[in-house]
Amino acid sequence: CGSDSGRIYIWDFPGKTVSWAGYMNSNKNWGRYTGLYSEPRTSTELLGSFYIYPSPVKKIGTVRFYLYQDAEVKVDILDITGHRIGGIKVSNPTPNEYNEVYFDFKNQSNGVYILRVEAKNSSKREVKFKKFALLR
16 A cells, blocks of 8 residues: 555465455355355244345346245345336355345336345245335
8 A cells, every 4th residue: 555655565464365355255245255164154044134235226236135045036026016027036046145136127217116035945935025215
């Protein structure tokens, strides 16, 4: 890094390069650095936290969700009246990891929408909802 005195400082840290700093973070910003050992999260739930970003959504929205167990996942976008305006079945979601899908909102008008995430396996089904805003 540079300084006001015109000097340049260089540090050489031993070990692997971690471009996304933070405990257990990966280069994909998924919250898990695969170069280090960690116990996977355990839960009786199928779905963990989920959200859509950026907030508010402009043209493209990224849905990120944590999946605790192996399951089929379906993500739907509903208008404020509950009518489905789009959706996707997530192909091969990874358990014990954050997964992402992308939605294109360029043909939708400004307003409040509902994100619906459903996870289902042979023994359980979970559905979660979250509101979000679209401002173009």
